[in-house]
Amino acid sequence: MVKPILSTAWKNIRRRPVQNLLVGSSLMVAAILFSPAVAMIAGIQKPFDTMFDRLNASHLLLQFDYRDVDSHRLQNWLSQQDEVVSILNPAPTFATTQLRFQEEQIDKTVLLVERQEGNIDHDQIVKLQGGNQDHPAPGEIWIPKHLAQAYSISLGDSLKLPTGSVPFSLVVEAIVVDPHFNSGLMNPTRAWVSSGTLPYFAPITDLHQVLIGIRLRTPEDIDPLWSRLHDEIDFFGNHFEYSLFKSVFMSFYQILAVIMLVFAILSMIIAMMVIHTTQQNVILSDYRNIGILKSIGFTPGNVVSIYMLTTLLIALISFSIAAAGSYGLILFILRSMINTLGMANLDVSFIQPILFTLAGLLLLTIAVTWQASRKAGKTSATEALRSGQPRQGVKRQIRLALPLTSRIPIEAFLGSNWLVHGHRRVLFLCATWTAAVFVLVFAINIGYSFSLIRMNPAHWGLEKGDILLTRNPNIMLALDHEALLGRLRSEPDIQEIVSYSYETATILANGFPPAELVGRVYDENPKTAGLDNLTGNHPKRADEISLCIGTSEKYQKLVGDSIQMLIQGQIKHFTICGIYQDISNLGQGFRLSTTALNALNPLHAPVIYTVQLKTGVNTGQARIYLQKLFGETVVVEKTISERENVQGVITNMKIGLYLLASFFLLTLTIAIFNDTLLSLKELVKELTILGAIGWTPSQILITLLFKNLAPAFLGISIGIPLALLLGPTIMGNLTSGVGIVNFPQHVNNWSTFGTIPGLFLLGSVITWMSFKFFR
Amino acid sequence: MRYILLLMMWILPSSILPGQQIDQWKMQKSVDDYFQEVIDNSQIPGFTVAIVKDEKILFARGYGVETIGAPKLMTSETVCAIGSLTKSFTAAAIMQLEEKGVLDLDQPVVRYLPWFRTANKTESDAITIRMILSNTSGLMAQLTSNAHNDSPGALEAFVRSLQETHLMRAPGTAYQYSNAGFAVAGLIVEKISGMPYAEYIEKHILSPLDMFRSTTDPEDFFEMKSINGHHNGLEQALPASPTMPLIAMAPAGSIMRSTARDISNYLIALLNGGRFGNQSILSASSIETMWTPQVSFVGLSVDDGGDGEDYQYGLGWMLSEIDGRKIIHHAGSTGTMSSMTMIEKDERLAVTMLFNLDLTLIDKYKHPTMFSIINNALNTILAVPRSEFGLPRVPDPSLNNYILEEDQKTSYCGNYLMETGGYSWMFNSALIQINQNNAKELEAKAILGNKTIEYFELDFITPVNAVSRNIGLPHNIHFKVSPKGRVLGMSLKGSYFRKVVTTSFERFVTLHSYDSSFAFMVSDSWQSEWKDELLMGNNGECSFIAGWETPKGIISNKLSEHETLLKGPWLKFNRSSYFWAQQSSNTQRDKEDLQHLLLRTRIRDRQFLFLYTTTQGHFTAKDYEAINKVLDSIRFP
Secondary structure, three states: OHHHHHHHHHHHHHHOHHHHHHHHHHHHHHHHHHHHHHHHHHOOOHHHHHHHHHOOOOOEEEEEEOOOOOHHHHHHHHHOOOOEEEEOOOEEEEEEOOOEEOOEEOOOOEEEEEEOOOOOOOOOOEEEEEOOOOOOOOOEEEEEHHHHHHOOOOOOOEEEEOOOOOOEEEEEEEEEEOOOOOOOOOOOEEEEEEOOOHHHOOOHHHOOEEEEEEEEOOHHHHHHHHHHHHHHHOOOOEEEEHHHHHHHHHHHHHHHHHHHHHHHHHHHHHHHHHHHHHHHHHHHHOHHHHHHHHHOOOOHHHHHHHHHHHHHHHHHHHHHHHHHHHHHHHHHHHHHHHHHHOOOOOOOOOHHHHHHHHHHHHHHHHHHHHHHHHHHHHOOHHHHHHHOOOOOHHHHHHHHHOOOOOOOOHHHHHHHHHHHHOHHHHHHHHHHHHHHHHHHHHHHHHHHHHHHHHOOHHHHOOOOOOEEEEEOOOOOOOOOHHHHHHHHHOOOOEEEEEEEEEEEEEEOOOOOOOEEEEEEEEOOOHHHHOOOOOEEOOOOOOOEEEEEHHHHHHOOOOOOOEEEEEEOOEEEEEEEEEEEOOOOOOOOOEEEEHHHHHHHOOOOOOOEEEEEEOOOOOHHHHHHHHHHHHHHHEEEEEOHHHOHHHHHHHHHHHHHHHHHHHHHHHHHHHHHHHHHHHHHHHOHHHHHHHHHOOOOHHHHHHHHHHHHHHHHHHHHHHHHHHHHHHHHHHHHHHHHHHOOOOOOOOOOHHHHHHHHHHHHHHHHHHHHHHHHHHO | OHHHHHHHHHHOOOOOOOOOOHHHHHHHHHHHHHHHHHHHOOOOOEEEEEEEEOOEEEEEEEEEEOOOOOOOEOOOOOOEEOHHHHHHHHHHHHHHHHHOOOOOOOOEHHHHOOOOOOOOHHHHHOOEHHHHHOOOOOOOOOOOHHHOOOOOOHHHHHHHHHHHOOOOOOOOOOOOOOHHHHHHHHHHHHHHHOOOHHHHHHHHHHOOOOOOOOEOOHHHOOOOOOOOOEEEOOOOOEEOOOOOOOHHHHHHOOOOEEOHHHHHHHHHHHHOOOEEOOEEOOOHHHHHHHOOOOEEEOOOOOOOOOOOOOEEEOOOOEEEEEOOEEEEEEEEEOOOOEEEEEEEOOOOEEEEEEEOEOHHHEOOOOOOOHHHHHHHHHHHHOOOOOOOOOOOOOOOOOOOOOOOOHHHHHHHOEEEEEEEOOOOHHHOOOEEEEEEOOOOOEEEEEEEOOEEEEEEEEEEOOOOEEEEEOOEOOOEEEEEEOOOOOEEEEEEOOEEEEEOOOOOOOOEEEEEOOOOOOEEEEEOOOEEEEEOOEEEEEOOOEEEEEEEOOOOOHHHHHHHOOEEEEEOOOEEEEEOOEEEEEEEEEEEEOOEEEEEEEEEEEEOOEEEEEEEEEEOOOOOHHHHHHHHHHHHHOEOO
16 A cells, blocks of 8 residues: 555645645755754853864953053962962953054954963963964964954955054964854953064053963852952953953854744644645645545545645655755855854854754654645545535634625625635734734834934933033033033024933942942933933932842842942942933942042042033034034044944844844745645636636736725734834834833834735735735 | 343342332232242242233232252242143144144045054044144043154154054043143144144244243253242152153143243233233134033032032133133143132233142142132232132042051051053152151152152051152052062052062162262163173173263164064163163174164263163063163262
8 A cells, every 4th residue: 555655745836836835845944943043052061162162262351451560469379279270371452443454444443462381271262274384473463253354354365553653564374263252242352462563552551450370170260269359359450351251252153043933833834734725725635635545545644644744755865955955054144154254163063953943843744744634534435426515514603604795895705705715824824914913013113213213312311401511520621510511501503411421339248259340320300311310210319229130130220229339439329219221331239429530539529511402403503503612622523323333233133123124024925825826726716716707817916905905904903003002112122132121112103004005015916926826 | 122122020029010000009019928928838949920810910929948958049030840731732733734734633634644542543633723722533532652752753743652652432422631632733733844843833822922932842950940839748749850851742732931020921812812011822713713612511519619500611721610710711730830820801801820839739638729819810900809619619528537456557568560551641650668767657669760659658558558748739549468468569549559579589689870970770780881881781690880871872773783573663662760762673794683672761962771681582581680770770960
């Protein structure tokens, strides 16, 4: 019996090339997307940790001025600690923002570090391109891969540094993987030069910074060591630790993996629904043949096997192609990603995740096919041979039960009939419509909310204002705070002024090493600038403070708790009166009132002024006017939210969101197209009858439109409110890491509801196209 | 001829000039009484003053002494620094070139200096000469380290270095006082006239105006017996030493020296359509252009004794209304000397005062300000009551009754070395020493080289905030402390001073030259010896050679014996009042790769060189520490 089953299955495959192509391609797309996503998630930690261990990388980098910290004492102390495996000799370093390639200034702080003799085993550097030397030669520089990629720098190119006369050139000798600064997302980054190179371009009197690398037994040793280091050495300088390097690397990696997984799951659902509907469609059209097979002795199991084998054969062909495709895609994605991040190699096993994923998908395909094919096994041979189609009593009952059948147009009536006829596919279509509408509306409104940052900066933790003034107290004819405020208040075009200054404090919390934090000290109630709190109130009294959400979470402090800080050289206990969100400092910071700071420093005065103009006043002209009026006593700037770099980030974010929405619209397009084709195939008999009774193709198209646009209506009805309701929650979770817990969503009514006719139009066009294709 | 005229001026009694009316004698008496009162009741060691009316000098005299502790009196011929009044000379030079038709005020700078640019070329291309002279170019206010250069090409090198800077504001939009801008104007004068700035000013302005005791060339200072001025001390001024001239800033006022009498000639020319005797330096219309407001800026605030009204800037001159009079004026400040010149155009009256103390830095809450002194001089001349203009109307806001705990005081004692920037160029690379005096109070000395450039007490207002108290303006000082209370450094006048801690050097020795012409400190692990008049040191890993370069170029020849593999550009910087140039190189000798760092400075026409050498690849953080220690400790007695 095996041979007839195989032969029938093979014939089935050849008989329905379009449908099988659809099933095969759906499975292939799902498999191609799923395997890399699983591979990436399974191996997400591994490349970084492997690379870090293999390169013997320091878990802790300390950057300090050798005049502040006695490096010999520090090294001696470190060498006596149990957690420490090895310590690097201090490497002279110089931070510059002046590095230029061709005429372009590199928009990054580059730590130029001298690669010292004897430091080659610890913190190894892998050369991706370049010669075999252990160190750069004089006049040469080794740069990380991401820097080379970002500025299209090749081996042999020259990077220039200004010296006040002739710029000093450094020739790129190697493009390397730096175990710490391996991501382009990190600023600063590091480049290596030979020992003694720094005085070629920087006066020796500017060269006091050194970098020490410390390799520990495990990354978990960092915190206890760091705390003791503060206590016993009173270390003062910058430090970079393992968790920072890893999180910078991982954040990009994780986001990419999750996005791929989401797409993969969606593709898989679509593929399974395609299999299910296609299988049902095939069984329906093979109904009479099934009767014949049964009458010649095929058991129900044999019949089910034929259909399962048909799908399995298609699946195997698809998965074979997908396996190769997945492998290629994983290689491509990981290589491009890892190259971007500057990693040396791909120590991720692809085969295992691919095999597991394909096996999983195969099992799922078998399950879905079996579920869809069961009907074929249950088919009665007599009935199949007699009527050629299953009894459709229930559906007809539903169709006849419609109470308004006599009042609605015949096309709408028949469209509804067709809709009910393929009710399982309708569920699938409705789900696709809902998902696409959800993502589209989500993208529109999230993008819109981001673009409104300049209109509603306070929602993002930024002061509401049109112009930012910074007072310069260090000139001969300076304006003091009161004088400047007085003059600003007398300007007729100014609505409101909020003045503040930045203040640095060190948080002293049990169980945490002392950490410097920048906060703002407001002269007026922050509410004047539209600022609000997530919980609690703004600080008013000298002993009150509000914390940004990230700081509050890091130190596990809530409203009513107290926090100890070293501020203005004095240890002070503040009571937390509020928790707020602020995007400007990645969720870290604090707010104080001038009262609090004046109690610590009576000479404190604000230097920054956020100016709100009256409605209708031209911001650009007002900015020029204020600059002219106050000349060198102030610097007049755009507010943070209006600055080009912020707007650039917002534009990129919107592009990303719209790309995501486009993907879902594409999926929707394919789904409608497939469904329409399948429906038309199922309805061949009815269409023939309709043609015979004089129906024109336009009438059939209208009927199809009624059938297809009903799920659209449902999808839109569910998708839009769902997106509006869930959007802020989803975004709040995604942006909590950057200090925004309550995502300030603003609904763009025109675009949101403007999509409705657009979506209907899309549904109509696809229906028309598939109908045309069918004909 | 120049010396004959000079002699005649000395012979003539300075305050008695023929042809004056009898009421002028009264005026002279009243102004003399007034200036005497000023010198008696202030901390100013001395000043010189000249009053000009129409075409004549009404009054010219000196008050006080040239230098505290020395008997020589100030006269109207005492050569003082005029500071930023030089900007009016630079503007006048530009106007002369415009009159000749070789320059247009409204043309962009790039027309005359095609290579001129800032970081944003589009913006700097829009800068015109008028913007430069009216302080609206947007060029930075403060000097960069590139200004510290004493080589002959310093002016051009500085202007070229502006390519690395960003404009503070868009060109032509707002007032931004800019020394750098006037440096650009000075270079334009050089390029168009084909002669150095100093030579042009000498030939086309100073000589025609018989300003024989005026110069923009530092070489003339000694011959003209230019005074050095004073720094701010605790109770009185401290005599200053000659400072290194900032050649690059000459057109902005870093160098020019003059006398009250010479300035009088300049003022006579300005009041008389550019004519002085038979000479004419400028047309009346050019002077009018210079005195036409180009831009407004914030004037003296009410709290500071002004009327809160804006001032205007013309071309190299400021224009204000003070006590109801329209005044054209410009002040100058050099850190040790200052000047103020006011012109009452309607009365055709002008006063210039040159001080041997920088009055822009004086404690305005205790002592009369420069604005107040010269404005009341005008009031006295015009026989109107004195006014309160320029005297603060509010008490010193930094006064307080906080007392620092005795046990906290010692933690602040120590040496603090300047690290970054700041708006007081006087403090550039200074060392601040904080000590407890006999009364256990904290006091500080700012030291440059071996000279004290400011001496003040520390009046703490909180545990980490203090105010400097001396005859100068009170300045806020903020100490940075670690969480464990260790004092790390202090901020003063916008500069950060790092507290010097014991570094890896545990013991130092001071090495002196055989003729005591220099001395510096090195770690005691170094072995040193004298050979061929050079000090040579070696610690087994590195070596140095230090000494005065001879005509034969002994030290330079040491390097030329090697094959040069790589040679860096000369970098300029200053440390402890010395200008240094630094050059790195890599060489090979006998198949050994070596790394060198050559440092040189010019001290009184002699070149001091310090050559540090290590094996290639062995230049470590310790070597940076060693060289910096030498630079911080070196002295040329």
